Amino acid sequence: MMLLKYLVLLGFLAKHSLSLQQLTCDSLFSSLSAGPKHVVNCPKNCLSSTTAAKPCGNGISYGGTGSICLSAIHSGEMTDYGGAFTVYRNAVFSNFVVMTKNEVTGTSCTANPTYSFVPPYVPCPAGWVKHNSSCYYLSGNDAIKQSWTDAKKTCKNMGAGLAKVTSADENTFLYNQISARSKYWIGGSDIAKEGHFVWNDGTNVTYKPFFPPQPDNAWGNEDCLEIVQDQQGRWNDLTCTDSQYFTCEKPVAPVGVTQPEASTTVFHRASEPGVVCALPSMSNIVNDCATNRCLNGGTCVDISNGFYCTCKSGFSGGLCQTAATVLTTH
Structure with missing residues (x-):
């Protein structure tokens, strides 16, 4: 693997x-x-x-x-x-x-x-898998389960979004990547309007490989989409607060362009324990971005127990301190 x-x-x-x-x-x-x-x-x-x-x-x-x-x-x-x-x-x-x-x-x-x-030019970061023009991260490889909302935030922190699956080819690829009997969040939901599924970018979900009798909105609160391995990769609607594996998607870096880092660096306040990770907390307690700590025009994003930076094009690193280096082909 x-x-x-x-x-x-x-x-x-x-x-x-x-x-x-x-x-x-x-x-x-x-x-x-x-x-x-x-x-x-x-x-x-x-x-x-x-x-x-x-x-x-x-x-x-x-x-x-x-x-x-x-x-x-x-x-x-x-x-x-x-x-x-x-x-x-x-x-x-x-x-x-x-x-x-x-x-x-x-x-x-x-x-x-x-x-x-x-950072070097890499079409997809280490730990991501390339398919066609996208890079995919599968959290099951790191044994990480989250609610749909938290998974959406984690993907965003890695410069990606929950996977937008628009074809049978893409769905089959993801089905072949996930382990037996596992389920993965993807980026569709009908949170805004019951029965009308949209992707996180606001576009309509048109490819819908649900297994019967899904989607059934069981208990009246199943609004988020998952891909189910033991249903040959077909989809189900599920309660968004359930903890599941998830898959993130972002575009492949063009040749000669530095791929964004595999995961966003989160800076934790020294007064509170924790490990460096890319998983955001649910609430903000202290504004760690009262003074923007990010360099080269980067934007400071405040989270519980710390902050992270989103960088302008051409810069990378935890504080956006590194200018991207372009490698050309010969």
């Missing part, structure tokens, strides 16, 4: 004479081979690593004897879900400032040289 997740990424890198280096959570910058640029992939759950991030100056460059993956979390280039990005070797940049970001506390910067991050 992991091989399938990275197949598109590996194929594209090979075309451009690049190699993807699989890291462990403890891999250090100093372990990278000679050269100014390295495309790397970090696993999940690196916050538990016993190594350290060594931020230099403003925390956008990092010392060579620090952990690559912890530094990527610290900088906002990825969350604790892992991810792929490019590491660049820089000139010396010291002037260390102690800082804790994204649950990672930096230690003393070591220079000679330092390193920084930019």
Whole structure:
């Protein structure tokens, strides 16, 4: 399964004479081979690593004897879900400032040289599956279940939406991706008007592979659509508050354009415990966006226990601090 997740990424890198280096959570910058640029992939759950991030100056460059993956979390280039990005070797940049970001506390910067991050061009992020012109995320691969409303928010935080399934070909693709006897939220509902199903973008649901006698609006409150594996991928209407797996969809990045990050970095307030994740809470208690913390024109979005940034085109990173790098084909 992991091989399938990275197949598109590996194929594209090979075309451009690049190699993807699989890291462990403890891999250090100093372990990278000679050269100014390295495309790397970090696993999940690196916050538990016993190594350290060594931020230099403003925390956008990092010392060579620090952990690559912890530094990527610290900088906002990825969350604790892992991810792929490019590491660049820089000139010396010291002037260390102690800082804790994204649950990672930096230690003393070591220079000679330092390193920084930019995301690579990838048609679909690691952990997503490509089909035709879309990338799909299936939460069952990470054992995440949510209500339809929360799943919609999670997809939005990843630069996507709940899947808009408009053809038998697309529905068959999703059916073949999901595990036995599982059910997945998709993006249609008749919340606004009973019996009139629309997608989250407001367009009408015209392809409707329901299994009989669905949709039946059982108990008078089944308003959200799910795809059901043991019904050969046909659909059912279900109560929106039920916890289910879900599938997100977003467009494939055009050649030469950096794909948005696999998941949005959520910055948690240091006074409250939590892990870095892309799953939003239901309520906002404190306005963490009273002062916009996002760079390069990014927009701060306040959530319970923290905030995240939505970036303008051409910028990425947890704080929108990284200008996108365009790789051209040869």
